[in-house]
Amino acid sequence: MRQAVLGCIILIVCLMITGCWNRTELNEIGITIATGFDRQDGKWVMSYQIIVPSSVGTGQGGGGGGANPSIHVFSTKGETIREAADLGYVENPRRLYFGHTDVLIIGKEAAKEGLMQILDLYFRNIDARETVLVAITDGKAKDILKKLIPPEKMPGAALSEILRKETSFSSIFPLIKMYQLAQKITSDSGAAGVPEIRFTGGESRELESQEAEKLTSSPGKLKISRLGVFRREHFVGWMNRQESFGISWLSDQVKGSTISFGCTQDDLQHKNSSFRVITSKTKVTPEKVGDHYKMKIRIKAAGNLLEFQCKDDLTKPESIRIIERNIEKEILDYIDIGWKALKKMRVDLPGFADKVHRKYPNDWRKIKGSWPEHYENIELDVQVKVSVKRPGLFKKSFKNLTKEFDWKDGS
Amino acid sequence: MNKLGHFRLRLKKQKNAKLQDPVSIDQGISGQEESVNLTSSLSEKLTVLRQTLGGSSDFIIREFVHPGENAAYAAICYIDGLVDQTQLNDLIIKIGQEDINGIMVKDPFRNVKEDLPARDTKLALTKSEVIQAILGGDSVVLIDGIKEAFTVSLPGGMRRAIEEPSSQTVIRGPKEGFTEDISTNISLLRRRIRSADLRFEDRFIGSLTQTRVSVAYIQGIANPDVVKEVFARLGAIQTDSILESGYIEEFIQDVSFTPFPTVMNTERPDSVAGNLLEGLVAVLVDGTPFVLLLPVTFFKFFLSSEDYYQRYDISSFLRLIRLFSFISALLLPSIYIAVTTFQQEMIPTTLLISLAAQREGTPLPALLEALIMELTFEVIREAGVRMPRVVGPAISIVGALVLGQAAVQAGLVSAAMVIIVSFTAISSFVIPTFSMSAAARLVRFALMLLAGSFGLFGILAGIIPLFIHLVSLSSFGVPYFLPVAPLSMSNLKDVFIRVPWPFMKTRPAYISMQNKMRQPSAGKEGRKEK
Structure with missing residues (x-):
C-alpha cells in the first residue's frame, strides 16, 4: 500500500518535472509540403514551401481561405543543406516539419553537382522521408516552388498528384521516389530517369500571386515536360516525350496509357483512332549471342478501343487482329525511338545490366568494367502482343455506316 | 366492564409514566441483549415494549377486549405504515369472534395457524423476538394471561410500483425493473425461474439497519464454493448500516483499490435471471432496486440482456460496437493529444492541415485544452444528474451552445477537440454498465496526462500496466479477463459475438463447472444445421 502510494507520487512528480518532452503543438510547426534544392555560388540554397x-483549412469561424495565399516559400543559403535549413529559423518562426513533404524538386545546378549529398541527407535523417517524389527542373527549384497551381490550394501536393496521375494514366514520365532513385543509381545499370517540372508559357512571375487564382485559365502552367537522365550521380541529359514513352515500355513502367494509331500500319499521317492500355507487362530476358547480348523483350498489353475511325467491321475477328497489329506497330515505333536515344546517351535506363548480371553472373564479373561498350552492342528482339478486350459500345464506326451513301456526295 | 375500565386506567398511567421517564436511546440500540421471556401480564408486556421502542410515535398499540368464556384483554402492536390496515381490522374482528384464548390455554402450539385468520403466523417467546418482528413489519398479537406472543405478517404500506428500469433500458425485452422492496424483487425472480433449485437465503446485516440481504443462486448450477464464499464474506461484514447494495459490493469485492468493478449491479430481473442460469450468484438488498451479480468477468460488463433477445447478428455487431466505444472512451482523447503534439507523421496530410488550421490561434496546448474540455463535460454531466429536472433544458442549452459552439467561435478551443470530447462522451454512455464506463472515464485522464507528456509512447506505457492490472484481478476466484486471458476458445461464443441460441449448448464454463449443458438433448434443428 505504502509502496503503491510512493510509486504514484514518484510517477506524478516525474510527469510534472519533465514537462512535455519534445512536444510540438500543431500551431508551432511549419508543415513543409514541398522542398527544393539549388546550388548557387558553391553553396546550397534550400527552399521550402x-x-x-x-x-487552406476552413479555420475558425468558417471564413478562412481566399484572402491570403495558402503557401509561403522561404529560401536560405548555407554550406550544407541542413545548415541552410536551420538558417531558415532566422526568418521563419515555426519549426520546420518535413514529415509530410510530398515532393522534392532539384534545380539543375544542384542535380549536376550534388545528387549524392541529397541522397545522403534523405537516408540519414529520420524526419526526411525517402518516399518523397523527386522531380528536377531546368532552372531554379525555388522558382517552381513559388508557383501556384490554380485551383489547387497546396501547390506541393498538387505537383505530387500531377506526377502520380501522369504515371498511372499516361506512363510517359514515370514518377520516381527518393529510395527508387537511390536504388537505381547504385544498381549495375546505374541510370535513373527523373521527370522534369517546367514552367511554360506566360511570364516568369505569373502564378506567384493570388491573382492567378482569379483567372479561369492562366497562360503559364507548371508541366511535366521531359525526363532528366542520370548516370550514377551525374546528370547526362534530357529525354523528350516520345523517347521517354519508349523507355517506359522497355522498362515495364507502363501502368496505363492511350495510344493513337492509324488504319494501316504505314499510314503515319492519319492516326485517328485511339487505344487505352489497361494492363501491360514487359518481360526482358537477356541472351548471349556470340560476343554480344540479345535482349528478348516480350510485351503483353491489353486494353479498350476508345476511338475508331476506320472502315473495318469490328464484328469480325480479322479486323480486330488488324487493329492489334497497328497498335503493336505504334508501340514498336516508340520503343525504337527510345532505344535510339538511350544508345546515343549511353545510359542503361531499362536496367539491362541488372538482367545480365542475374542471368549470367559469371560473365558479368568480366564485363562489368566494360559494360558501356557491351551496352552499345546490345541487340533488341522486341515482340509486342496487344489484345483489344473491348471495342466499345458499338461495332461499326460511323465511317462504316455511311460509306454506302457515298454516291450522293459524288453526284 | 370492570376489567375494561381498569385496563383503560392502566393505559393512561402508562402513558404518563412514559412521558415522565423517556427511555434513553442507548437502551434502544442495545436491543439485542435480552433474551428475556415475556411475562403473561399484558400491561407489563406493553410497558416493556413501549420502553424498548422509546415511545417512538410510529409504534402503535391497539388494545381490545377478547370476548368469550375466557374473556381477556388483548393488544395488537405494529409499526405504522408497514402494516395493511384493512387486513389488520379483519384480524381484530376475527379474533373477537373466536375463543382463541380458551384454545390457547389448552394447547398453545396447535391452533396458531388455524385460528388466527392471517398468513405466516409465528410464535414469539422472547422480548427481542417480538421487537424484531415488529420492526420487520409484522403485527404482534399479545393476549393477557398468555406468555407467548403471536406474530402475524400483514404486509402493507406504501411501496413503489414496478416500473421500467431507468438506468438500463432496452428496446426489446421485459420492461419491468426491480423496486426497493426485496420481497417484490424476489417474487420477480421467482416468476422467471420456476424451479425448486432456485434458492434464496437471507441474512440481516447492519447492527442498526438490520437490512435484509438475500442471496439467490440456483442449486446445482452455481459454484458451491462461490456461494460459500459469498456467505462467508457477508458474514464478515461488521457495520451498523447497509442502505444500498453498493455498501455490500465494497465489503465483499476482491480488490478495493481498482477502478474496475469486480461485482456487477443491475436493475433488471431478466438480467439477474439470465445470469443466475449461467451460474452466477445474486445478492438482493432490501431498500434498493440494484441487485449485485458475481462472480463477473471484464467482458460481462459489455453485455446487455437485450443481446439475448435480439437476433444474434445484430447483437454481435452491437457488442463489437460497445467494445469499440469503450476503447474510444478510454483512448480517443489521449490518442488525439499524442498524435497532434508528438506523432504528426501519423495523420494524413490534408487532415493534418485542417487540424492545424483549427489549432491556429487557439491559446492552450492540446493537452490542457483536452483536460479542460473533458473536465467541463464531466461537470455538465454531473450537473445533469444532480440538478432538479425542471432546469434540465437550461443546462443543455448552456452546455451545448455556450461551452461547445461559443468556445469554438471565440477561438478558445479547436473544433476538432470539441468533436473528440463529444465522441468520447457519447462513447462512454454506450457501455451498458455504469460502473464500467466510470472506470473508463477515470483511467482516461491518466492516459491523457501520459499522452501529453510522452506521446504514443506514453499511451503504451499506460496501457501495458493497465492490462497487467486487469489480468491480475479476479472476482470471487474467477480471473477477471476470462475467457480471453487465459484463453478459452469454447467460451468465446458469447463474448465478442453471440452465437444463435441453438448453438449455445453449454453454459460459460469459467463461471461454474457444474451442470454444464444448457440444452442436454440437443435440439433437432441444431443438429441439422451442423
Whole structure:
C-alpha cells in the first residue's frame, strides 16, 4: 500500500518535472509540403514551401481561405543543406516539419553537382522521408516552388498528384521516389530517369500571386515536360516525350496509357483512332549471342478501343487482329525511338545490366568494367502482343455506316 | 366492564409514566441483549415494549377486549405504515369472534395457524423476538394471561410500483425493473425461474439497519464454493448500516483499490435471471432496486440482456460496437493529444492541415485544452444528474451552445477537440454498465496526462500496466479477463459475438463447472444445421 502510494507520487512528480518532452503543438510547426534544392555560388540554397493552415483549412469561424495565399516559400543559403535549413529559423518562426513533404524538386545546378549529398541527407535523417517524389527542373527549384497551381490550394501536393496521375494514366514520365532513385543509381545499370517540372508559357512571375487564382485559365502552367537522365550521380541529359514513352515500355513502367494509331500500319499521317492500355507487362530476358547480348523483350498489353475511325467491321475477328497489329506497330515505333536515344546517351535506363548480371553472373564479373561498350552492342528482339478486350459500345464506326451513301456526295 | 375500565386506567398511567421517564436511546440500540421471556401480564408486556421502542410515535398499540368464556384483554402492536390496515381490522374482528384464548390455554402450539385468520403466523417467546418482528413489519398479537406472543405478517404500506428500469433500458425485452422492496424483487425472480433449485437465503446485516440481504443462486448450477464464499464474506461484514447494495459490493469485492468493478449491479430481473442460469450468484438488498451479480468477468460488463433477445447478428455487431466505444472512451482523447503534439507523421496530410488550421490561434496546448474540455463535460454531466429536472433544458442549452459552439467561435478551443470530447462522451454512455464506463472515464485522464507528456509512447506505457492490472484481478476466484486471458476458445461464443441460441449448448464454463449443458438433448434443428 505504502509502496503503491510512493510509486504514484514518484510517477506524478516525474510527469510534472519533465514537462512535455519534445512536444510540438500543431500551431508551432511549419508543415513543409514541398522542398527544393539549388546550388548557387558553391553553396546550397534550400527552399521550402510551407502551408499557411488558416488559408487552406476552413479555420475558425468558417471564413478562412481566399484572402491570403495558402503557401509561403522561404529560401536560405548555407554550406550544407541542413545548415541552410536551420538558417531558415532566422526568418521563419515555426519549426520546420518535413514529415509530410510530398515532393522534392532539384534545380539543375544542384542535380549536376550534388545528387549524392541529397541522397545522403534523405537516408540519414529520420524526419526526411525517402518516399518523397523527386522531380528536377531546368532552372531554379525555388522558382517552381513559388508557383501556384490554380485551383489547387497546396501547390506541393498538387505537383505530387500531377506526377502520380501522369504515371498511372499516361506512363510517359514515370514518377520516381527518393529510395527508387537511390536504388537505381547504385544498381549495375546505374541510370535513373527523373521527370522534369517546367514552367511554360506566360511570364516568369505569373502564378506567384493570388491573382492567378482569379483567372479561369492562366497562360503559364507548371508541366511535366521531359525526363532528366542520370548516370550514377551525374546528370547526362534530357529525354523528350516520345523517347521517354519508349523507355517506359522497355522498362515495364507502363501502368496505363492511350495510344493513337492509324488504319494501316504505314499510314503515319492519319492516326485517328485511339487505344487505352489497361494492363501491360514487359518481360526482358537477356541472351548471349556470340560476343554480344540479345535482349528478348516480350510485351503483353491489353486494353479498350476508345476511338475508331476506320472502315473495318469490328464484328469480325480479322479486323480486330488488324487493329492489334497497328497498335503493336505504334508501340514498336516508340520503343525504337527510345532505344535510339538511350544508345546515343549511353545510359542503361531499362536496367539491362541488372538482367545480365542475374542471368549470367559469371560473365558479368568480366564485363562489368566494360559494360558501356557491351551496352552499345546490345541487340533488341522486341515482340509486342496487344489484345483489344473491348471495342466499345458499338461495332461499326460511323465511317462504316455511311460509306454506302457515298454516291450522293459524288453526284 | 370492570376489567375494561381498569385496563383503560392502566393505559393512561402508562402513558404518563412514559412521558415522565423517556427511555434513553442507548437502551434502544442495545436491543439485542435480552433474551428475556415475556411475562403473561399484558400491561407489563406493553410497558416493556413501549420502553424498548422509546415511545417512538410510529409504534402503535391497539388494545381490545377478547370476548368469550375466557374473556381477556388483548393488544395488537405494529409499526405504522408497514402494516395493511384493512387486513389488520379483519384480524381484530376475527379474533373477537373466536375463543382463541380458551384454545390457547389448552394447547398453545396447535391452533396458531388455524385460528388466527392471517398468513405466516409465528410464535414469539422472547422480548427481542417480538421487537424484531415488529420492526420487520409484522403485527404482534399479545393476549393477557398468555406468555407467548403471536406474530402475524400483514404486509402493507406504501411501496413503489414496478416500473421500467431507468438506468438500463432496452428496446426489446421485459420492461419491468426491480423496486426497493426485496420481497417484490424476489417474487420477480421467482416468476422467471420456476424451479425448486432456485434458492434464496437471507441474512440481516447492519447492527442498526438490520437490512435484509438475500442471496439467490440456483442449486446445482452455481459454484458451491462461490456461494460459500459469498456467505462467508457477508458474514464478515461488521457495520451498523447497509442502505444500498453498493455498501455490500465494497465489503465483499476482491480488490478495493481498482477502478474496475469486480461485482456487477443491475436493475433488471431478466438480467439477474439470465445470469443466475449461467451460474452466477445474486445478492438482493432490501431498500434498493440494484441487485449485485458475481462472480463477473471484464467482458460481462459489455453485455446487455437485450443481446439475448435480439437476433444474434445484430447483437454481435452491437457488442463489437460497445467494445469499440469503450476503447474510444478510454483512448480517443489521449490518442488525439499524442498524435497532434508528438506523432504528426501519423495523420494524413490534408487532415493534418485542417487540424492545424483549427489549432491556429487557439491559446492552450492540446493537452490542457483536452483536460479542460473533458473536465467541463464531466461537470455538465454531473450537473445533469444532480440538478432538479425542471432546469434540465437550461443546462443543455448552456452546455451545448455556450461551452461547445461559443468556445469554438471565440477561438478558445479547436473544433476538432470539441468533436473528440463529444465522441468520447457519447462513447462512454454506450457501455451498458455504469460502473464500467466510470472506470473508463477515470483511467482516461491518466492516459491523457501520459499522452501529453510522452506521446504514443506514453499511451503504451499506460496501457501495458493497465492490462497487467486487469489480468491480475479476479472476482470471487474467477480471473477477471476470462475467457480471453487465459484463453478459452469454447467460451468465446458469447463474448465478442453471440452465437444463435441453438448453438449455445453449454453454459460459460469459467463461471461454474457444474451442470454444464444448457440444452442436454440437443435440439433437432441444431443438429441439422451442423
